[in-house]
Each structure stands twice: as C-alpha cells, then as structure tokens.
Amino acid sequence: MKEIIEKAKELLSQGTVDLVIGYEQCGDKQCRPLFVQKPEEADKLVFNEFCVHNLATYLTRPEVKQTKRVAIVAKGCDIRAIVNLIIENQSTREHVYIIGMNCPGVVSGKAPNPTKPHTKCQTCKVRTPQMSDVTLGPTPPESIPMDKTITHPDVEELKKKTREEKWAFWREQLSKCIRCYACRQACPMCYCNRCIVDLNTPQWIDTRSNLRGNLDWNIVRAYHLSGRCIDCGECERVCPANIPLMLLNRTLQEEVKEKFDFESGYDLEACPPLTVFEKDDHENFIR
Amino acid sequence: MAELIINRDKLTQLLHEIAGGETEVFAPVLKEEATYITKISQDTPIHYDFFISVNSVKEAIFPRYEPILKYKIDQEGVKLEDIPPMKPIVLFGGHPCDAASLMVMEKLFGWDYNDHFYQDRRNKTIVITLACNEFDKDCFCTSLGYSPHGEVGSDIVLESISKEAWKAKAVTDRGKEFIEKHNTYFAASDKPDASFKTIGDKDIPVGFDKDAVKPWIKENFESEEWQKLTSKCWSCAACTYVCPTCHCFDITDDASMWSGLRTKNWDACTMPIFTLHASQHNPREAYYQRYRQRIAHKYSYYVDLFKVISCTGCGRCSRVCGAGMNILEILTRISSLAKKGGK
C-alpha cells in the first residue's frame, strides 16, 4: 500500500519517529511484522486482510521503549491494546505515533490456508480506528455500534454444557498444552517482567506440561487478563496446540460487561474494573 | 525381487494391534484441523492425509517431562522408588527429516553423560518413516544434505506407490525383523503403480550453503545483522518445542514433606528465563540474543562438538512461528553474507 510507505518514509526522514512497526508480505496468504528504521527500508510495508498480528505487543519491549518515538501500524482492534498499555502506564500517548488503518476485517486460521473471517471481526466496533494520529485506507464497512452488547456463540454453547462436560472438554483441550508460552509472548497485555509461572519461591504453577500445571497456567493467564483482554485473539492464533484459549477470555469479557458494564480498550480515561470497586458490587454469592 | 507392499487399512490394523500390547505406538492423529504425532491406543483413528505434523517425533523419545527420581520418606529414612522401565516404542508418521533428527540428538544424550532415559527409549524404538510426497516453502532438508526420501535414522521407510499404499523398505536389521514378525500385514507385489507422483531431491531447492554458516557465525557474533534478522521474535518457545533437534531440558524437584519427585522437563533457550541468574542478571537479556543462541547452537556449537548440524531442515519452527520468523530465510541471508564477506 502506497500511502503507508509514503507515511513511513515521511515520518522517518523528518525524524518524527525512529522506528516504524508495520507489516510485510511473506508468502501468498501470509503477512508478518516488519521493523523499519530507515526510510529506504519502508518499501516492503503492506496492509491487507492477512495483517492479523497485534503489533502493540512490541511496544513494551525495552528496545522499543528506548526509542525517541515509535510509529505503529494499527487496526482499530490493535489500538484497544495501545489504549490499555497507556492506561496501565506501559506506554504514553506521546511516545506512540499511531498509523490507524481502516480495516474491512482480517482472516483467521493458520497459514498457508487462512480462510475463515476472524471471529473478532464479526463483532468489530472499530473498523475505523478510534484514536490515531493519521488514518489510512479506504472507508471500511460500518462497525457494530459501541453500545451494543456482544455475545459469542461459542461461549454460549460452552455455557450450556453441564459441569462435567465442561471439565471433560477442558481436560482434553488443556492436556495438549506444551507450555511454550507463545500465548503469553504474543499477548500485548502480558508484559510482566517476571511472569508468575517463572517465579519459583514459591512455585505456584507446575512448570511441567502435565495437566495440573497446564490447568493452573491457563486459569491464571485468563484470570490475569480479566477486564484487560482486548479480544485480539493472538494467543489462540499462535498456539501450536490449537487450544481455544479465547473461549476463556471471552467468557470473562462477557462477565465484565455484564457485571461492571465495561469493555476494555476503548477509553483512555477509563479505570480497568479490577483496579477499582463499587460499594454495591454484585455479591449474592457471598454469605 | 518382489517388493513388500502395505496399504492403509493393513497398517492401521497393525498399529492398533501393537498399541493393544505392551508396546507404545506413536502415530499421526488429527486434532482441530492439525496433525500431531501422539501416543495412540487401540481405537485412536490414525490420520494419513497430512503433509507434516505440527510437533516432531522427539516427543516419543524425549517426552515433554519425565520422572527421573522418586522417593518417599518414612520413619526408617529415605526410600528410593523404582522408575518403571521404558516400554518398547513404534514410532510411525515422521518424515525423513524427523528420522534424521534422532541421529543428531543421540549424539548429545550419549556424550559426556550417558542419558539412559533417552538411550533406553531410543534403543527400543522402531522408527517407521513416511517418505515425503509434498513439500512447502519452509522445507529445506536438501540444503543440509538430507533428502525427502532419505533413510538416515529410520528402521523402515514407507514410500507411497499410490494414495492408499506404500512400498516398505527395511533399512536396518531391526526393521527387517519387524517386517518378518508382522509379515501377514505385508503383501508382495511386482508392479508398483508407476502413475503415482511423488517428489524428488531436486524439487526442494537448496537454499543456502550449509558450510558457510558456521564460519560467519563465529566471526560475526556481534554483527548488527542479528538484530535485523530477529527483531520480530517475541521469545516464546514454540519453535524449540516443535523442533526435532532442540534438546534443552531443565530439572525440577517437586517435594513435599514425605515424598519427592525429580523430573526432566523441556526447556528453551528462546525463553527469557533460560539464562536468568539468581542475581537477576541475564546474560541474554535482549530478544535477538536469544534467537542468535538458537541459530548459533544449531549451526556452530553443535557442529564443533559432534560434527553434525543440529537441524534437519523440517521447517517446523517457521511454520509454527506466530511472528513469522523464518529460519530458512535467516540462514540464506547468513550464507549470502558469508559469500560476500559481509558482516
């Protein structure tokens, strides 16, 4: 796409930013992140339906934080991650130059045959980026209105199952986990310097990839993302074991929406629900 | 001489029969649209229509975690408990790159210390390899001197003669014994189906000069190129855990008041915690340093020790990487830099 290349060249040559993080094509139906530090390297930049990665995950890296200013090619959904990073003091609005992309939707499924439209795109409220320094790309189809409550069919289906069925389902799914932590590393919201699973005094979570460790790990990760997950689906995409991790994250998103009327990543002034409280929070489960 | 042929139904029957006994059988299984080589039972459906499994065959011989010491403490003192002896294994569904990887890994586990957990399993394993009929842009076995029809490390190689049947070739004596023992499943045939198209060595292009990589790594450890090549990497362990030759492990103790268990777990140099010192100093602090270690270990340090590259060109790491790191591309770049004398 010509306009991204031009914009990146302009930003780099004028010295507005010293790094542009964008996408490049790497195969017929595959894109991947690209770091551009010099104007002449910007020619590889593209944007299309295969640009599924959430590049905001790179913003919390030491070498990216050390830059004077960084430009990032971001879809509306990726900007939600940037908003959360700013709220959580991991980045500042001034440090990030957001090249917002109008986005008609991206694919999901693994290369080389990604076909299905991404689940997150079917419920997208931000096809036009909500907060960007420049917005590029043709006008996308209309987004779902902001105030609409989203439910996910796969989550609802799982909710209908009996407790035993759910347990059996997750036993089967989580036993596949090999504990490569691709989910954690790809996640823009997983930026802890030292993850709980890497702590060993005390060792809360078994580091072996047995079911006990896998269950604890995936529970803890989902729980730590409650009220913070921005539904980018990167964890599920990069999982080499194809575990439907978003089922857990989306369950918690729905719960946050229902109990606290909150959706993360849309408002720079908002307080994440697990950092605040109301005196009359729902409590009929407590005796 | 007549060739021995086995078809899908017979092979499935054979593997299921073996799985019913004392032997562990590993075979390709379809899970959520992807194929994994896992331990099967008598009734697990075996999936044949796949190009390459997501995980590698190393899981059979070098499991994700395994107990190496068990003890109990009672009033009389500490008592060691027995670790059950390794069961024999039939390992089906790997490609020649997988089989070759076993020969690479064997060297490490039999080096300064004889890792009998690995060696016992390896010695009791029959490797039945499927010669390749397909390849993709991430395959590069030929660059490393291997072949899509290679026999290195296999006991039996199965070459497709049609969509449903293979020509079986015993490579080792153990492979021969295996076929003789189960000869009722194999049939003799004189006329292979010549119409079946498969791939040859020439189809997979040689991407780089494998001998040029090591000297370049030795001389350019601090090259800026490393950061350029690996800036995308986000330091998970997906690549190392699906790699057939990555072999790093960690030993952990899980002890309670009255019992304890020591296990050997997979570990990965790509993860930040791998080299973290107790002082919190981390000699491989940056992302690129960790990926550099992965490449340098495979193509330089391992070669120094064992005269063999710790990579067989399966391309799994490239396929699994969520950030789009491509090992073939990196090696091609290194090799071309080496040719030009660049840094």
Next chain:
Amino acid sequence: MEEKWEPTIIAFVCNWCTYAGADLAGTSRFKYAPNVRIIKTPCTGRIDPMFILSALERGADGVIVSGCHPNDCHYNEGNFNARRKYIMFRALLTQLGVDLDRVTFAWCSASEGIKFAGLVTEVTDRIRKMGPYTEFKQLNQDAR
C-alpha cells in the same frame, strides 16, 4: 475396620475479622466441625485465587474464603477489591467446569463467632454429602 471418609476443608480467613471470629467461637466454647484447617492471611485482598486452586489440588474437598464485611476492612478497601476478583474468578471456574459448590465465600466479623461456627459446620456437612472432590486430587496424583 474401615475408616470413614471425612472431608478436608481449608478456610482462608483474614486476620482482622474472621480469624478473630473463629477465636471468639473458640473462647465462647461453640463447637464446630474439626474438618476445617484455618489459614490466616492479612486480608481477603491477599487471598489470591491461586490459593484456592492450590488447596483443591493438594487434597481439599472444600474451601472457605472469609473476611470482613463490606466497609469493615482493616485496610478500608481490601475486601471490596477481593469481591471483584472473586466475581471474575467464579465466572472463570464455572466455564472451566470446576465445582463451585466446593468454594464458599462469606463475610464474618470478629463478633460473629456463632456465624463462623455455623458456617464451618454447614459447609462440612454439605461437602460430606457431596463426597471427596476427586477431580482435582486426580490431577495431583497424575502429576506425581
């Protein structure tokens, strides 16, 4: 003689209210089920959901989490934060198929010795009827 199975209940309680309440139950000579093992923490806000998982994995058949009533927290807001955490944690456990009847949350003040004794006895009776929680214990056994 066959030993009768008795449930193991782990109670995570806060230092300022429920622990004092349990103490009051003791000094007032109220009887409650001896199946409970009380673990004192500074505040309900300190009771990480991992504690609950760990307890279930290590052999608990039921877990009680209890602390100060809303507005009574020694640290002003620890229990309010805890309440939000448990709302989310419960939703997560429900979706995972963990038996939520095994995990009881309660507010129990320093003066509510009777409430604490009643709570423990009631939970113990309920868990006794439900039988051992084998699902999590199995995980632990498989891991050893």
